[in-house]
Every structure is written in C-alpha cells, then in structure tokens.
Amino acid sequence: MSSAPVFALVIGINSYQERNRLNGAVADADEFECFLKDRIPFVQIVNLRDAEATRENIKSEFERFQHNEGIKKGDAMIIYFAGHGGRALITEGWAGYKPHDSHMEIICPVDIDVGDGINRKPIGGISDRTLANWLNGISQEKGNNITLILDCCHAAGANRGDDDNTYVPRRMSNPLNISLEDCEAWASDPNPEVENNARGTGVPSAFMGQNQESHVLLAACGQTELAFENNKRGLFTRALLDALEKSDLRTITYKSLIRKIQIPKDKNQNPECQGKYRDRLLFNVHSTRADWSIIRGLNENGTITLHAGGIQGIKLSSHFAIYGSIAAIGSSNSLGFLVVNNVTPTTSILLYPIASQAFTIPPQFYARELPKDPIRVYCADEDKPSLQPMLMKAVCNSKIPSLEAAGVMLVQNEKSAKLRIAIKDSQVSFYRQDEDIATFAGHRIPHTIPIDDSDGILEVLRAANRFQRQLSTTSKLPLVTMELLKLKRDYDFSEGSWVQTPIGTNLIDGDGNVDMPIDPNAAFGVRIHNGTCLRLYPHLFYFDCSDFSIEHSFVNILYSSHWYVPPLGVDGRIVDPPLLPNSNFAIGFGNDGAPPYGFFLPEGEKKDIGFFKLYLTTSPTDLSSISQQSAFETGRGFHELTQDCPDVWGTQLVTVFIRDPNA
Numbered sequence: 001m002s003s004a005p006v007f008a009l010v011i012g013i014n015s016y017q018e019r020n021r022l023n024g025a026v027a028d029a030d031e032f033e034c035f036l037k038d039r040i041p042f043v044q045i046v047n048l049r050d051a052e053a054t055r056e057n058i059k060s061e062f063e064r065f066q067h068n069e070g071i072k073k074g075d076a077m078i079i080y081f082a083g084h085g086g087r088a089l090i091t092e093g094w095a096g097y098k099p100h101d102s103h104m105e106i107i108c109p110v111d112i113d114v115g116d117g118i119n120r121k122p123i124g125g126i127s128d129r130t131l132a133n134w135l136n137g138i139s140q141e142k143g144n145n146i147t148l149i150l151d152c153c154h155a156a157g158a159n160r161g162d163d164d165n166t167y168v169p170r171r172m173s174n175p176l177n178i179s180l181e182d183c184e185a186w187a188s189d190p191n192p193e194v195e196n197n198a199r200g201t202g203v204p205s206a207f208m209g210q211n212q213e214s215h216v217l218l219a220a221c222g223q224t225e226l227a228f229e230n231n232k233r234g235l236f237t238r239a240l241l242d243a244l245e246k247s248d249l250r251t252i253t254y255k256s257l258i259r260k261i262q263i264p265k266d267k268n269q270n271p272e273c274q275g276k277y278r279d280r281l282l283f284n285v286h287s288t289r290a291d292w293s294i295i296r297g298l299n300e301n302g303t304i305t306l307h308a309g310g311i312q313g314i315k316l317s318s319h320f321a322i323y324g325s326i327a328a329i330g331s332s333n334s335l336g337f338l339v340v341n342n343v344t345p346t347t348s349i350l351l352y353p354i355a356s357q358a359f360t361i362p363p364q365f366y367a368r369e370l371p372k373d374p375i376r377v378y379c380a381d382e383d384k385p386s387l388q389p390m391l392m393k394a395v396c397n398s399k400i401p402s403l404e405a406a407g408v409m410l411v412q413n414e415k416s417a418k419l420r421i422a423i424k425d426s427q428v429s430f431y432r433q434d435e436d437i438a439t440f441a442g443h444r445i446p447h448t449i450p451i452d453d454s455d456g457i458l459e460v461l462r463a464a465n466r467f468q469r470q471l472s473t474t475s476k477l478p479l480v481t482m483e484l485l486k487l488k489r490d491y492d493f494s495e496g497s498w499v500q501t502p503i504g505t506n507l508i509d510g511d512g513n514v515d516m517p518i519d520p521n522a523a524f525g526v527r528i529h530n531g532t533c534l535r536l537y538p539h540l541f542y543f544d545c546s547d548f549s550i551e552h553s554f555v556n557i558l559y560s561s562h563w564y565v566p567p568l569g570v571d572g573r574i575v576d577p578p579l580l581p582n583s584n585f586a587i588g589f590g591n592d593g594a595p596p597y598g599f600f601l602p603e604g605e606k607k608d609i610g611f612f613k614l615y616l617t618t619s620p621t622d623l624s625s626i627s628q629q630s631a632f633e634t635g636r637g638f639h640e641l642t643q644d645c646p647d648v649w650g651t652q653l654v655t656v657f658i659r660d661p662n663a
Contacts, residue, residue, distance in 0.1 A: 006043045006076040006283060007068070008036055009061050013083035015050045018113035024229040025082035026050060028151060028237035032080050035241055039249060040283070053083070055109040055123055062134040066141045073143040076283040082234055084108035085152030085227070088125060104128055105223060107152055132214070139214035146215035147283060151234045153220075153227045216254050216275035225269055235263050236271055254278040279624065294368055295625060297350070299361045304338065304350040306367055311345045311615065311649050312625050313469045320350065320367040335359050337370070345649040346621055374409040375465035378417035378433070386423055386451060394458035406458060407465040419464055426451050430460060437545055440657055441609045446546055446602040447632040463548040463631035470550060470626055471543055477616050477650025479531035484508050484612070484654065487523040487589055487596050500525060500589035500596050512654050516599050517661035523596035525588025528579055528614065535577035536616050539623045540587055543611040546602045547630040579616075599658055606663040612654040
C-alpha cells in the first residue's frame with residue numbers, strides 16, 4: 001500500500017440510549033483501531049464510542065473529512081462502523097429514488113429515537129441516502145480513495161438472545177420511517193445553475209455513493225440479511241481482521257480481500273464488496289492488479305479449474321500456458337501447457353494434452369490463453385519488409401513462441417482478412433475488413449501507432465482479436481428486454497444532487513439497432529425488463545469499434561470498470577441480485593449508482609459504430625476479464641481476474657449507429 005498518510009474514523013456502539021444494547025461492537029472498533037495502528041504507517045484516527053457516537057457527532061466528523069486541509073486529494077480515508085443497522089420504510093416524495101420494496105437501509109447512531117428539540121422529535125437513523133451524499137461531498141473535495149466498512153445488519157426480522165454464546169443480530173427492528181427531510185445533503189456546490197461533479201444520478205441502496213465511484217464498500221451482509229455477533233465479537237469484523245492479518249496490504253485488492261473472509265455458511269451472512277474501484281489495491285488509489293489476459297485457477301485434489309468459461313469465449317480444446325505466479329508471466333518460461341476438457345459458463349476444467357509430459361501445478365496458478373482462432377491480418381507486399389520484423393520483435397518481447405500464438409495470422413489474400421495494416425508517414429494504420437461496419441463507418445480506424453512501437457502494434461492486433469471474440473459470444477435469455485432512454489437532468493434541492501429522469505420512448509428499434517445523431521448535451525440510460533422468474537445480475541458493456549475498447553467510451557468513466565458493476569460476494573455465495581423476477585432495473589438513473597451515458601465521435605470523424613452488450617447471470621459473477629482499454633492508449637488497463645459460476649447466463653446485443661447530424 002501507499003506510504004502516504006491514512007485518515008480513519010472508527011465508530012463502535014454498544015450502549016444505545018433507547019434500543020437494545022450490543023455486546024461486541026465496541027470491542028470490534030477497538031480491535032480495528034489496533035489493526036490500523038499496527039499495520040499502517042502514518043495513520044491518523046478519530047474514535048467515536050458509545051455516548052460519543054451521536055448522529056450530530058458522526059455528521060460532524062464526515063464534514064471534518066471533507067474540509068480538513070491536512071487531507072490531500074487522493075489520500076486514503078477509512079470509515080468503520082460497528083453497531084445496529086436496520087431498514088426503514090420511506091415516505092412519499094422521493095425524486096429519482098424508488099427502492100424495490102420502499103425501504104431504505106440505515107445505520108443507527110447511539111441517540112436514535114431520542115427526543116430532540118422543542119417538539120422532542122425523535123432522532124432518526126442515518127439513511128443510506130444521507131451517508132452516500134456525505135461521502136459524495138468528501139469524494140468531490142478529497143478524491144475517491146475512501147473505504148467504508150459496515151459491520152451491521154441491513155435488515156430486520158430475528159429475535160435477540162441474552163446469552164453471550166448465542167448469535168445476536170446487529171439489527172434494529174421497526175425503526176422510524178425516513179422522510180425526505182431526514183436525508184441531509186451537503187454537496188460542494190448546491191447551485192442548480194452550476195453543474196457539480198455529481199454526474200446526475202440517484203445513489204444506490206446499500207450505502208453506495210455517486211456512480212459507485214465515491215468509495216469502496218465492504219459490508220457485513222446483504223440487504224435482506226443479518227450481521228451477527230457472538231462471544232462479544234462481530235462475525236464479520238473478526239473474519240475481516242483475520243483475513244487482513246494474513247494478507248500483504250501492498251499486494252491485495254478489495255476483490256481478493258472479500259473472497260478471503262470466512263463466515264460459516266449456516267449463518268446466512270454473506271459479506272459483500274461494492275464499488276467501481278474494487279480492483280484497486282487496498283487503500284491505494286493509484287494501483288490495480290493483473291493483466292486482463294491472465295486468469296486465475298485452482299488445483300484442488302487433482303481437479304484443475306480455470307475461473308473463466310463460455311461467457312468469456314473459452315471453448316473445448318482451448319490451450320493455456322500455466323504460470324505459478326503473476327510475477328512469472330512475461331519474465332520466465334511457463335510451467336507448461338494445459339487444454340480445456342469441460343466448459344461451464346464461467347469455469348473450465350483443464351487437463352494435460354494427450355501424450356504430453358505432466359508437470360507440477362501449484363494449488364493456485366495463473367493462465368494465459370493461446371488463441372486457437374487468430375485474427376487474419378493482411379499486409380501489402382510493400383509494407384511487409386518493415387512490419388514483419390517489428391511484429392516478430394514484439395512477439396519476442398512478450399515471450400510468446402510465435403505470432404499465431406499471440407492470436408495473429410498474416411494472410412496473403414486481402415479478402416480473407418479481418419484487418420488490414422499499412423504504413424504511411426512512419427505511422428501504422430489499421431483498416432476494418434468487416435463490410436457491415438465499413439459500409440456505415442468506413443474502413444479506416446481513426447488511430448495510428450508509430451512504426452517503431454512494435455509492442456503497440458502487436459497490442460492492437462491482439463485487442464482486435466479479443467474484441468471480435470467477445471462480441472461474438474451469444475446465449476439468448478428469453479423474456480429479458482432492454483430499453484435505451486434519453487434522460488432529463490434536474491437539480492433536487494432536497495437531496496442536494498442532480499437527478500435524471502427518462503423522457504421519450506425506447507431508442508432501440510425492433511431489429512436491435514439505434515440511430516444516434518450526436519448531441520453533446522444529451523444523456524442516456526438503460527432500463528432492463530426481467531420477465532422471467534429468475535433473480536439476475538446484469539453487466540452492461542460498450543464495445544467501441546473505433547479503438548477496440550470494451551466499455552472505454554463511457555463519458556467520464558475510467559477504464560477499469562463496467563458502466564454498471566453488480567455486488568461481489570464471498571466464494572460464489574448469493575448476494576443481493578439487482579434485477580428481481582418480473583421487475584425492472586434502471587442503469588444511469590434511479591438508484592443504481594451508475595452515471596448516465598453520453599455518445600461522442602472520435603475527433604475528425606462523421607460516423608462510428610458501437611455495440612451495447614448486456615450479460616445476464618443467475619449468480620454473482622465477476623466479468624472483469626471481458627473489459628479491455630483502448631488498444632491505442634498508453635498505460636493500458638489491468639484487472640485481477642476471478643469469476644464465480646452462474647447456473648444460467650445470457651446476452652443481448654444492440655448496435656448503435658453514431659453520426660454527425662450535420663454531415
């Protein structure tokens with residue numbers, strides 16, 4: 001992790017003034033404080049325990065984070081809360097925010113239900129909406145290197161035991177209703193005439209902030225679950241600290257950490273990790289982990305399982321080079337090669353190829369696929385003397401045995417090629433050979449690579465191969481449909497944020513196409529309709545034909561995330577499904593946490609084509625390996641790859657024809 005200062009707020013509440021007390025929340029907060037002091041240099045901690053942890057004091061500490069001149073933009077901030085949580089019924093009048101069941105998650109300050117003021121109005125809980133608005137304010141001023149850790153229930157519905165050995169839920173039953181005025185907001189710029197950095201959406205439930213990017217959330221349980229304590233300690237905090245003690249904080253990501261947390265399955269308590277930047281190294285805004293082409297695998301009792309499968313385009317007989325560690329990739333030879341023998345949607349079983357010599361495979365390994373179907377590339381005879389040596393140099397630099405092993409095949413017949421490359425003015429240009437795309441947007445791709453950048457040339461060709469393969473994987477799931485909607489943007493003073501609402505009709509026609517004349521001020525969102533009885537996890541990507549990026553073109557979104565990121569749980573356990581049976585789910589407006597989408601054309605271009613691709617799974621699944629940054633950008637993006645195994649998966653593809661209306 002970074003050696004920069006870390007600022008922490010640690011809250012623990014046992015002795016509630018008007019509600020049943022807890023036994024382990026203060027001890028958890030004390031242990032978490034000790035962990036920070038022992039393992040993190042330059043940490044500054046503010047503690048609130050029991051009587052100190054009033055609603056007003058908690059709010060004041062959040063405000064202090066936002067305005068503290070000692071906290072520089074990008075410094076790590078950690079907010080930890082152990083105490084009661086609950087779900088409160090919301091009243092009418094919420095603009096742009098309608099949870100599925102009309103309830104809102106809350107955390108409970110020590111003075112919840114205590115009468116306050118002249119009228120002795122009871123003090124309410126701190127709603128997810130309020131907390132998210134506070135976090136948005138901090139993020140706007142100090143950056144989004146914020147970690148929120150909540151060891152509390154997000155639900156009600158269990159009886160409390162008095163014995164220390166019983167499992168006691170950290171939940172508050174029947175909290176006061178949440179009215180609109182209870183959701184305090186203090187944004188950095190409430191002036192509706194000036195657009196602030198909160199890019200126009202309601203916040204999602206479960207305490208996520210603007211566009212899922214103000215912070216990373218580590219939650220003790222799902223929205224409809226209980227978080228337990230016993231023996232005067234919380235199950236989640238105890239398991240979290242155990243995982244942290246066994247980890248190298250310099251190399252572990254939030255995603256890896258949540259998978260290391262071990263809570264007995266019979267408790268039905270499933271910790272979650274949410275947020276766009278969960279691929280980051282812990283408390284480190286600058287780093288992510290692992291090349292997109294690297295996939296994690298496990299060797300358990302002789303069964304060799306790769307955490308990628310059909311949804312990532314892997315097929316029977318696909319070959320993989322095997323490495324013992326990420327560090328070994330690119331710096332040494334592989335341990336050997338394995339072949340896919342069985343494929344599920346997101347896992348594959350590997351075996352030694354026939355007649356090959358066995359080699360030792362560690363319990364956890366990493367694999368890189370050797371492309372079976374290389375992209376066919378044409379190069380004119382006059383350009384070959386310059387290009388071929390550059391490609392072979394790049395292959396050598398990448399320690400790949402051949403050009404075809406890198407997924408590229410040079411062909412003699414231009415008509416059989418998917419891509420054509422040529423040299424002009426010391427720049428390598430790329431031309432599409434897909435006539436369906438070229439008829440509308442032209443053959444030339446509006447980016448070039450210098451002739452002396454051999455690695456960059458090869459990267460473009462490999463990205464083009466992977467782009468096409470991911471685009472072609474399909475598995476239709478009936479009774480699920482998608483709308484693309486134009487949005488109207490208004491400022492809501494009561495919430496202190498911009499709110500988007502859909503206007504007009506679905507822009508996707510009956511053939512799955514969208515005619516999109518460019519309007520730089522227009523914003524768009526997606527609504528998914530689930531007509532099945534399945535609980536679904538949607539993943540929405542954008543495939544940009546102008547640079548072979550997957551989801552790169554979203555306005556104001558960094559390369560390392562989807563437009564919408566579902567929650568991630570532990571060991572493939574079920575976590576809160578965003579798309580419930582026979583319901584709708586909005587992306588880019590409402591309470592999903594994703595920003596609206598804006599379309600644009602590459603500089604100097606009049607037309608372009610892109611594709612929305614919706615992936616649907618019935619279990620929480622990490623599809624990071626599908627993403628890729630623009631092949632023409634420097635500092636290409638990285639991901640740590642881990643996938644769970646859904647029982648059902650499906651995809652839908654929408655073609656977007658983007659054009660300059662004045663051309």
